[in-house]
Amino acid sequence: MYCLMLAIAVLLGSRWIVKPFLAFMLILSAITSYYMDTLGVFIDRDMIQNVATTTFTEGKHLVTIGFVSHVALWGILPSLAVFWTRLSPTRFRRALAVNSGLFALCIALTGGLLMTNFKTYAAIAREHKDLLGSHQPGAPLAGAARYIKMISRSTNIVVMPVGTDAQKGDGYRSASKPVLSILVIGETARAQNFSLDGYGRNTNPELAKRNIINFSDVDSCGTATAVSMPCMISKFDRDSYSYFNGVSNENLVDVLSHAGFHVEWWDNNTGDKGLADRITVRNFTHTDNAEFCASGECTDGIYRQYLEEAIANIKSDTVLVLHQIGSHGPTYYLRYPDEFEKFQPACRTAEFKNCTEEEIVNSYDNTILYTDHFLADIIDLLAEQDQLDTNLFYASDHGESLGEGGLFLHGAPYLFAPEFQTKVPMLAWMSPGYKTRFGIDQTCVEAGASRNYSHANLFHSVLGMLDIRTKERNPDLDVFAPCKAIADGGSPDRKPT
Ligand SMILES: [Zn+2]
Numbered sequence: 001m002y003c004l005m006l007a008i009a010v011l012l013g014s015r016w017i018v019k020p021f022l023a024f025m026l027i028l029s030a031i032t033s034y035y036m037d038t039l040g041v042f043i044d045r046d047m048i049q050n051v052a053t054t055t056f057t058e059g060k061h062l063v064t065i066g067f068v069s070h071v072a073l074w075g076i077l078p079s080l081a082v083f084w085t086r087l088s089p090t091r092f093r094r095a096l097a098v099n100s101g102l103f104a105l106c107i108a109l110t111g112g113l114l115m116t117n118f119k120t121y122a123a124i125a126r127e128h129k130d131l132l133g134s135h136q137p138g139a140p141l142a143g144a145a146r147y148i149k150m151i152s153r154s155t156n157i158v159v160m161p162v163g164t165d166a167q168k169g170d171g172y173r174s175a176s177k178p179v180l181s182i183l184v185i186g187e188t189a190r191a192q193n194f195s196l197d198g199y200g201r202n203t204n205p206e207l208a209k210r211n212i213i214n215f216s217d218v219d220s221c222g223t224a225t226a227v228s229m230p231c232m233i234s235k236f237d238r239d240s241y242s243y244f245n246g247v248s249n250e251n252l253v254d255v256l257s258h259a260g261f262h263v264e265w266w267d268n269n270t271g272d273k274g275l276a277d278r279i280t281v282r283n284f285t286h287t288d289n290a291e292f293c294a295s296g297e298c299t300d301g302i303y304r305q306y307l308e309e310a311i312a313n314i315k316s317d318t319v320l321v322l323h324q325i326g327s328h329g330p331t332y333y334l335r336y337p338d339e340f341e342k343f344q345p346a347c348r349t350a351e352f353k354n355c356t357e358e359e360i361v362n363s364y365d366n367t368i369l370y371t372d373h374f375l376a377d378i379i380d381l382l383a384e385q386d387q388l389d390t391n392l393f394y395a396s397d398h399g400e401s402l403g404e405g406g407l408f409l410h411g412a413p414y415l416f417a418p419e420f421q422t423k424v425p426m427l428a429w430m431s432p433g434y435k436t437r438f439g440i441d442q443t444c445v446e447a448g449a450s451r452n453y454s455h456a457n458l459f460h461s462v463l464g465m466l467d468i469r470t471k472e473r474n475p476d477l478d479v480f481a482p483c484k485a486i487a488d489g490g491s492p493d494r495k496p497t
Contacts, residue, residue, distance in 0.1 A: 001135070003106040003107075003109045003110040003113075004106070004110045006102070006106045007102075007103050007106035007107050007110065009021070009022065010099050010102045010103045010106065011099075011103060013095070013099045015087050015089075018087075019082055019083055022079070022082045023079035023082050023083065025137050026074075026075050026078045026079050026082070027071065027075035027076065027079060028075075028136075028137045028140060028141070029074070029075070029136040029137040030070060030071045030073075030074040030075025030076075031067075031071055031075065032136050032137060032139070032140045033070075033074070033136045034066075034067050034070045034071065035062075036134060036136070038066070038352065038353060038408075039352070039407070039408040039409050040401070040405070040406045040407035040408060040412075041407075041408075041409060041411060041412075042130065042133045042134065042139070042411070042412060042413055043133075043139055043140040043143055044133055044139060044143045044146075044413055045143045045146040045147050045150065046143075046222070046223075046224055046226065046227055046411065046413070047143065047224070047411050048140065048143045048144050048146075048147040049147055049150075049224075049226045049227075049243075050224050050225070050226050050411060052147065053226050053270065053271075053273065054270055055270045055271065055285070058270050058328070061330055061331045061350040062330065062350065064349075064350050064351045065351065066351050066353060129413065129415060129416065130413075130416055133413060150243050150244070153244060154243065154244050154247050154248065157244075157247060157248045158248070159247070159248060159249065159250060160248060160249045160250065161250055161254070161258075162235060162249050162250035162251065162254060162255055162472055163250070163254065163255030163258050163259070163470045163471075163472040164258050165258075165469075165470050165471055165472075166255050166256075166258040166259035166463075166468050166469065166470035166472070167259060167260075167468070167469045167470070168259055168260060168317070168467065168468060168469070169438075169467035169468065169469050170467070171437050171438040171439070171467045172317070172467070175389070175437055177387060177388055177389050177433070178314055178315060178316050178317050178318065178387075178388055178389075179261075179317045179318070179388065179389050179390070179391075179434070179466070180311065180314055180317075180318050180319075180320070180382065180385065180388045180389070180390045180391075181261075181318070181319045181320070181390070181391050181392070181393070181462075181465075181466055182319075182320050182321075182322060182378060182382065182390075182391070182392045182393075183319060183320070183321045183322070183392075183393050183394075183462060184321075184322045184324060184375065184378070184392065184393070184394040184395075185229060185232070185233075185321065185322070185323045185324065185395065185396075185397060186324050186326045186327075186371065186394060186395060186396030186397060186424070186425070187225065187269055187323075187324050187325055187326030187327060187328050187396065187397060188326055188327040188328050188329060188367075188396065188397070188398065188399070188400045188410065189326055189327050189367075189368060189371055189396035189399070189400075189424065189425050190396070190399030190400050190420050190421070190423060190424065190425075191216070191217075191218065191396075191399065191423040191424055191425050192399070192419075192420055192423060193364065193365055193368050194368065194425045195208070196208065196214045196216070196425065196427070197214070197216045197423075197425060198216070201343070201365055203365050203368040203369050203372060204368075204372045205369075205372065206372050206373050206375075206376035206377075207372050207375055207376050207379075207427070209376075210376055210379050210380075210429060211429065211442075212379070212427045212428065212429045213427060213428045213429070213442060213445050213446050213449055214425075214426075214427045214449060215425075215426040215427060215428075215449050215450075215453050215479070216449065216450045217423070217450060217451065217452045217453065218395065218423065218424050218425070218426040218452075218453045218454060218455070218457075219238075219422055219423065219424075219452070219453075219454040219455070220232075220396070220397065220398045220399065220421075220422045220423070220424045220454070220455055221237075221238045221241060221454070221455040221456070222238075222397075222398060222414060223398045223399075223410050223411050223412050223413075223414055223417045223421045223422060224398060224410055224411040225269070225270060225273075225397050225398070226273060227243075228397040228398045228455065229273060229275070229323075229397050230243075230246040230247075230251070230273055230274075230275055231246065231455060232395060232397065232455040232458050232459075233251045233252040233253065233275060233458065233459060234246055234249065234251050234252070234459065235249070235251070235252075235459050235472055236249075236456070237454065237455075237456035238414075238454065238455070238456065247274060250278070251275055251459075252458075252459050252462060252463070253265065253275065253276060253278075253279050253319070253321060254278055254279075255463065255468070255470060255472060256319050256466070256468070257278065257279060258470075259466075259468045259470070260317065261317050261318060261319045261466075262316055262317065262318045262319070263279045263280070263318075263319045263320075263321070264279060264280045264281070264282060264310075264318075264319075264320050264321070265279055265280070265281045265282070265321045265323065266281075266282045266284060266303065266306070266320060266321065266322050266323065267281065267282070267283050267284060267285065267323045268284040268285055268298055268300060268302060268303065268322070268323060268324060268325045269285070269323045269324060269325050269326075269328070271283075272323065276321070282306075284298055284302050284303065284306070285297065285298060285325075287302055289302060292337075295334045297325065297334060298325070299325065299334075299335060299336060299337060299370070300322075300324050300325055300326065300335075300370070300371070300374045301337065301374070303322060303374075303378075304377065304378075304381070307320075307378065307381060308381070311381070311385060311388070314388060319466075322378075324371070324374070326367065326371055326396065327364060327367035327368060327371065327400065329364070329400060329408075329409050330350045330352060330408070330409060331350050332346075332347065332360075332363035332364050332366065332367050333346055333347065333348045333349075333363045333366075335366075335367040335370060336366050336367055336369070336370035337370070340366050340369050340370045340373065341363075341366050342365075342366060342369055343361075343362035343363075343365045343366050343369070344362060345358075345359050345362060346359060346362045346363035346366055347359035347360045347362065347363045348363070352403075352408055357402070357403040360402055360403060360408075361402050361403075364400065364402055375392070375394055375427075378392060379392055379429050382429075382431060383431060385431075388431075389431060389433050389434040389437055390430075390431045390434060391428065391429060391430040391431065391434050391465060391466075392428065392429045393427075393428050393458075393461070393462055393465065394425070394426065394427050394428070395424060395425070395426040395427075395455065395458055396424040396425050396426070397424070398410050398421055398422065398424060399419075399420050399421040399422060399423055399424055400420060400421065401418060401420050401421055402420070404418060404420055405418060407420075424455075426453065426458075428445075428461075428465065430442070430465070438465075438467050438484070439484050439485035440465070440480055440483060440484055440485075441483045441484070441485055442483075444482065444483035445479060445480060445483045448479065448482070448483075449479075453479065456477055457477050457478070457479055459472075459473075459477075460473050460474050460475070460476075460477035460478040461477070461478050461479045461480055463478065464478030464479070464480040464481050464484075465480050
């Protein structure tokens with residue numbers, strides 16, 4: 001590894017380049033090693049994407065005193081030493097000869113040492129992707145290069161329409177009431193800390209009292225918002241989803257638009273990532289509200305008053321997508337109002353090393369408790385609307401590590417991500433009038449709710465729940481399809497297999 005690094009440095013051994021290059025490598029390594037060492041975070045292509053697409057308010061919580069002093073000590077200080085060093089002037093020809101010789105020697109040594117036991121090295125590289133993924137600064141540099149390649153491949157793409165054949169099913173023929181559907185995209189809620197999914201602490205006291213359908217074994221598509229969220233509302237599953245497929249195809253909200261719904265995206269997180277380019281977007285992150293946005297970011301409580309206003313004016317079938325801030329870390333304590341700090345003592349800083357693991361879990365559980373209240377509160381609001389037929393569908397985008405195995409936060413490469421980052425809560429609620437109108441047998445759906453599902457079911461199930469006919473809906477992936485008393489709303493030319 002040393003020889004390889006030296007070969008690269010020698011390659012850039014011109015006096016104009018070498019110092020800035022070395023300083024850059026040192027500072028980059030200091031930054032990325034801090035997150036690796038303290039949070040167990042891997043800096044790969046997807047993590048670079050998270051960094052590139054994050055917002056300032058989200059990112060600022062990761063810049064702590066611990067971080068700054070680590071970078072100063074291991075990045076800035078060695079960089080100063082690099083700049084301090086005087087280079088002795090050498091003739092170009094001589095420098096070229098020395099550097100070429102050194103480069104060749106380094107490459108030969110690297111190759112030679114690899115060859116002494118190539119089979120083992122190759123096996124280790126294949127089996128332990130985490131080993132290569134943790135090399136500093138090789139991994140972040142390779143990740144950045146892969147990210148640039150991914151982005152450049154997808155410039156000038158033409159977005160393919162999806163579900164232009166979508167139509168409302170029979171349930172809409174004679175009914176006079178508009179349908180209101182709320183799709184909540186959760187943030188960083190993991191199934192292991194939902195009492196609905198078996199957690200020992202009562203983190204879902206309110207939802208437990210609502211007549212919801214809880215899907216207790218759901219796998220996420222990715223381990224970070226930038227991957228999971230586009231995937232979960234796309235028609236693709238985890239195997240077929242890629243960034244390119246995501247940005248080059250319309251998604252669930254477009255299909256709903258094609259079917260004649262008024263669709264809006266309400267964001268209280270890091271934005272819609274281009275998913276809502278063709279529908280109305282409302283941003284709540286910078287709302288000026290003393291009660292819900294005092295910290296500069298808003299808790300999800302901000303939605304309530306705007307929902308009431310919007311609901312009062314609904315005249316046609318409507319879908320609202322709410323992108324929650326949910327349990328977004330590391331500042332869990334900013335995600336809930338004080339009266340929801342039920343689990344104490346709670347960690348009230350972004351600097352995890354100043355908190356015990358118990359305090360971190362406490363503050364995280366308080367965010368789940370608040371999401372429980374947030375969802376139950378919307379359900380109550382929807383249940384009151386006699387003039388509408390209503391439903392709610394909720395799924396979190398990915399989970400979170402809370403110190404298990406030394407890992408914190410999320411974004412681990414899926415191959416070796418712990419289940420804490422990939423098992424997510426998912427649930428549905430329908431008003432009694434809605435169930436009757438669309439002939440959905442809740443007991444039947446509940447009977448299958450503990451089966452293993454994934455984000456791939458979301459696209460097809462929301463279309464199924466809303467009784468939308470389109471060839472894009474695969475009844476096999478629609479959790480409601482087997483439980484409809486009236487004719488299944490699939491496309492006539494697509495037979496269930
Ligand atoms: Zn997320």
